[in-house]
Amino acid sequence: MIELVFATNNLHKLEEVQAVVGNRFRILTLADIDCADDIPETGDTFQANASQKSGYIYGKYGYNCFADDSGLEVQALDNEPGVYSARYSGTRDMEKNIDLLLQRLADHTDRHARFRTVISLRIGEAEYFFEGTVDGKIGFERQGEGGFGYDPLFTPRGHSRTFAQMSGAEKNAISHRAIAVAKLAEFLRTTY
Template identity: 55%
Template sequence: MELCFATNNTHKLEEVSAILGDAFTLKTLRDIGCTDELPETSGTIPGNSRQKAEYVWTHFGVSCFADDSGLEVETLNGEPGVDSAHYSGSRDHGKNIQTLLTNMTGQTNRRARFVTVFTLLLHGVEHQFEGVVEGQILTEPRGAGGFGYDPVFVPDGHDRSFAEMSSAEKNGISHRSRALTKMVAYLDEQVIM
């Protein structure tokens, strides 16, 4: 089955490709001729995910899926949340992490969670799948792998940040892999039926 992953984020493409394996033929936005900036103006993670998938389906008529993710920090009332990618006012990962750590100065509650929502538009019919991983925010970055907030996020049950884990380790427990696993299970049912 061919599906387009509606993202220009190469890190997400690598993660999703590794998780999907050979079960599906994954097309990129470039593969379908889409060079547009996809909309992300809904104000919620599920809404942004939906907007991106709907844009591809409406303009290109291709079955696709899109995701939106965010880091929700308990002591910051869920920030950065839907604004995670540009929390510092830019898309610079280092600046976003520094803004987060500055805003958490003096906080003893370090609880946080990563949330991903995939929106699948299969022949125009929408389905959403959520993945969550709970954890803690470190006081300083650790590790050189991953992207985004990975250097400051330690998932529950582990003592290393996502950035200190191999791609395979992270993909085994991440919010994105949990949402994607649900979506793949649904797609497998559709192929069998």
């Protein structure tokens, strides 16, 4: 069984990833390696942030690991909130972030958006990247109680319900993170 550290404190992300990779891989959390550090995330792209996080864990703790950076890109807002998705309003309060997004989109009819994930995998000195995206649109109000982040606003293309209205299994089957993690898992299966 392959052990990898997932460089996140987000339990929702951990649940999504474990559901995709199954029991072939043992995913360790930051808590499992006694890491309570505030891991730097100062890049201006998803790839830079993911690389910075995986590099930090590998460099300081010596574990093979992967890290992701994800966010929502809204076409009419020049791909905002992008890498600032989790702190779009200047805080990590998702209700405020959602309110700000709806406010900035109020006068826009173009509601096209996409969720995007980039994963950086570090195995020894080598680094590999995997990306997943899911296109859709932003609604005019919150719908659904599930998911997290912008899920109550985002309806993926080809669907009539938001991510927040879907079960975890339904979302995991089509999410940006699931797509990127599937690429990661396939790489690990065929390479290691």
